[in-house]
Amino acid sequence: MIIRSAELETICGPTSALPVHDLPEFAFVGRSNVGKSSLINALMQRKSLARTSSQPGKTRTINFYNINHEFYYTDLPGYGFAKVSDKEKAAWGRMIERYLRDSAQLKTLFILADIRHEPTGNDRAMLETARGFGLEVAIIATKADKIKKSQIQKQIKVIRTGLKLGSETPVLPFSALDFSGREAIWEYIESRLRTPVSQEIAHGTGTTDTL
Numbered sequence: 001m002i003i004r005s006a007e008l009e010t011i012c013g014p015t016s017a018l019p020v021h022d023l024p025e026f027a028f029v030g031r032s033n034v035g036k037s038s039l040i041n042a043l044m045q046r047k048s049l050a051r052t053s054s055q056p057g058k059t060r061t062i063n064f065y066n067i068n069h070e071f072y073y074t075d076l077p078g079y080g081f082a083k084v085s086d087k088e089k090a091a092w093g094r095m096i097e098r099y100l101r102d103s104a105q106l107k108t109l110f111i112l113a114d115i116r117h118e119p120t121g122n123d124r125a126m127l128e129t130a131r132g133f134g135l136e137v138a139i140i141a142t143k144a145d146k147i148k149k150s151q152i153q154k155q156i157k158v159i160r161t162g163l164k165l166g167s168e169t170p171v172l173p174f175s176a177l178d179f180s181g182r183e184a185i186w187e188y189i190e191s192r193l194r195t196p197v198s199q200e201i202a203h204g205t206g207t208t209d210t211l
């Protein structure tokens, strides 16, 4: 993929209206600190356009990055961050859910899971919510540099089993340190961009689960 331009175009808080446009969106969710913003930087070929931090809870808004004036990456706050108050957690949960439900342009939801760990209850709830909304889902197993190459397939299996994934849902390993796996994610995005609207599954008809 050739990145000709990447701009942070819109920032949405809990009560902001979602942007209205007609470009496809690719969103990234997952627990706090899993590496969403780092992955988005890697996919934009920008060092720090999306703000990252070793402290969980860095991204607190929904940030829309316009790529090549062709599509958007959507960076979302993380879930499962213990240090955030229950009130704020609930507000973030509602904000994420509202976006997943209302964005007519969302092509694929990438759910990120740390390659070293079993998926959490929150990850399973997110998957259920996404499916309930009829979204196309792909999983990205992050921080692949933290385990031996020989362990990668085994850990992917742990994620597949933990999320009860069928063969239709890919699990793509990725490292923001050495960018391994980036090409496969770009290819996946490109293939989704080529999918005609008529082959899309209906979006927005499902029921809501709490995160």
Ligand SMILES: Nc1nc2c(ncn2[C@@H]2O[C@H](COP(=O)(O)OP(=O)(O)OP(=O)(O)O)[C@@H](O)[C@H]2O)c(=O)[nH]1
Pocket: 030, 031, 032, 033, 034, 035, 036, 037, 038, 039, 051, 052, 053, 054, 055, 056, 057, 058, 059, 060, 076, 077, 078, 079, 142, 143, 144, 145, 146, 174, 175, 176, 177
């Ligand atoms: N070793 C390694 N560290 C990573 C990788 N991806 C992210 N990190 C580190 O993990 C920490 C969190 O990364 P972020 O990209 O800010 O995570 P996030 O999911 O956006 O976090 P929130 O915005 O807080 O929800 C940072 O210290 C990153 O440098 C990776 O692939 N490998």
Ligand SMILES: [Mg+2]
Pocket: 036, 037, 038, 051, 052, 058, 059, 075, 076
């Ligand atoms: Mg972030």
